[in-house]
Amino acid sequence: MSEARGSEKKAPMREVLAQAAFRLFLERGFERTTVDDIVALAGVGRRSFFRYFPSKEDAVFPDHERCLAETTEFLAAVDDSDPVGAVCDAARIVLRMYAANPEFSVQRYRLTREVPGLRTYELSVVRRYEQTLAGHLRGRFGEGRDGELRAEVIAASVVAAHNNGLRLWLRSGGAGDPEAAVDHALALVREVWGRPAVPTPATPFPVSGGGDGKGEVIVMVARKGTPMWRVVQQIEAAVGEN
Amino acid sequence: MSEARGSEKKAPMREVLAQAAFRLFLERGFERTTVDDIVALAGVGRRSFFRYFPSKEDAVFPDHERCLAETTEFLAAVDDSDPVGAVCDAARIVLRMYAANPEFSVQRYRLTREVPGLRTYELSVVRRYEQTLAGHLRGRFGEGRDGELRAEVIAASVVAAHNNGLRLWLRSGGAGDPEAAVDHALALVREVWGRPAVPTPATPFPVSGGGDGKGEVIVMVARKGTPMWRVVQQIEAAVGEN
Numbered sequence: 001m002s003e004a005r006g007s008e009k010k011a012p013m014r015e016v017l018a019q020a021a022f023r024l025f026l027e028r029g030f031e032r033t034t035v036d037d038i039v040a041l042a043g044v045g046r047r048s049f050f051r052y053f054p055s056k057e058d059a060v061f062p063d064h065e066r067c068l069a070e071t072t073e074f075l076a077a078v079d080d081s082d083p084v085g086a087v088c089d090a091a092r093i094v095l096r097m098y099a100a101n102p103e104f105s106v107q108r109y110r111l112t113r114e115v116p117g118l119r120t121y122e123l124s125v126v127r128r129y130e131q132t133l134a135g136h137l138r139g140r141f142g143e144g145r146d147g148e149l150r151a152e153v154i155a156a157s158v159v160a161a162h163n164n165g166l167r168l169w170l171r172s173g174g175a176g177d178p179e180a181a182v183d184h185a186l187a188l189v190r191e192v193w194g195r196p197a198v199p200t201p202a203t204p205f206p207v208s209g210g211g212d213g214k215g216e217v218i219v220m221v222a223r224k225g226t227p228m229w230r231v232v233q234q235i236e237a238a239v240g241e242n
Numbered sequence: 243m244s245e246a247r248g249s250e251k252k253a254p255m256r257e258v259l260a261q262a263a264f265r266l267f268l269e270r271g272f273e274r275t276t277v278d279d280i281v282a283l284a285g286v287g288r289r290s291f292f293r294y295f296p297s298k299e300d301a302v303f304p305d306h307e308r309c310l311a312e313t314t315e316f317l318a319a320v321d322d323s324d325p326v327g328a329v330c331d332a333a334r335i336v337l338r339m340y341a342a343n344p345e346f347s348v349q350r351y352r353l354t355r356e357v358p359g360l361r362t363y364e365l366s367v368v369r370r371y372e373q374t375l376a377g378h379l380r381g382r383f384g385e386g387r388d389g390e391l392r393a394e395v396i397a398a399s400v401v402a403a404h405n406n407g408l409r410l411w412l413r414s415g416g417a418g419d420p421e422a423a424v425d426h427a428l429a430l431v432r433e434v435w436g437r438p439a440v441p442t443p444a445t446p447f448p449v450s451g452g453g454d455g456k457g458e459v460i461v462m463v464a465r466k467g468t469p470m471w472r473v474v475q476q477i478e479a480a481v482g483e484n
Contacts, residue, residue, distance in 0.1 A: 148406065152406050153402045153427075157398055160397070160399075161391065161394075185391050188391060192434050
């Protein structure tokens, strides 16, 4: 009981500090604001700040640790049927964190673009999300060389797609719902990576998807103008094969 | 003539500084080495260091600026026939920079893994390569919303694939030729993104590739067990369409 109340108390103080920090960053600039300024505004001691944030940069992104933990938890619990879909859903958890507070997200986006140190900090946070997604995919694709490769490339694709949709929304000033833009972007990734493909033998081109022979779809690629009999022959060979 | 000799002189001094810096970083650790230590070992004044490197971190990656410039130049001159292939080739320029000096590259890789500040610095360099590749693709795909999205996702894929192959080589201690691993990794990206696809109407699944209607290949995706007549009907519709 007392423990629960203890953790209830913690959250507001963290927020008070983050809000004080952010207000000063906007007013005076990030570089010119010291931790002493922040704690003075928040009305607490210097040590309190470092109890919640390892550095000034962390106070600009107060929710990423929690969000990273949530993403990791989500992926640990998700079923195995659709690994690419699962990491796309994990990316949506991050989006919801931004969407929950449009004004703050947009102001932070502008601040981050102006302060190189914050941009670098953000890159390292993005990298941690990417590694979390890649770790999940690696566990599903297997630790073999190509499993690792596909995991890393797909994780990078998902993060890039998510950030593309998110950035559109941030640039627009946080108007409307960012989910549509991110869903659209993630759909592209799922379309390309989401379905394991079985290579058909002797197609005019190699087939996409890096199939492992266990997929349930056939992908046929042919140059326009390939005679129909040839296309049919190849599909028949592929369908008949299993 | 004198100008050419001037720039010939510059290169060695830069290298002398970078080598002195790197030797001290390995011996004493990155954090414990000061710029004063570096210039003392190199036998030059403090201002010389900052003439060549904006920061201590930059001395660990002395070739990236040149390599970024080379990559940008290459992409500006490349023809338009195969944008995804072109950015893959641009990534190979970066690889060759690492491969030109295996011992240095491997030592730096180990150092970078140990020093958080260097990892962050490296992330920002990687991001600049990614933006260079994305900028090229954006120019080819058009500035529209989906052109930008595809450009960013493909650039991220290429960088992730390149880094996967490069990392394999670095982890192996720089043995052998890293080109094979990187070629293998980039082939996966090209396979998936390299060919613009024309969506066929009414296929059982949407078609991969985000086609713009100008591609020269057809991609057909069908679930295994789809009746042949249905598959043929759909391909005929697609082939006949143009």
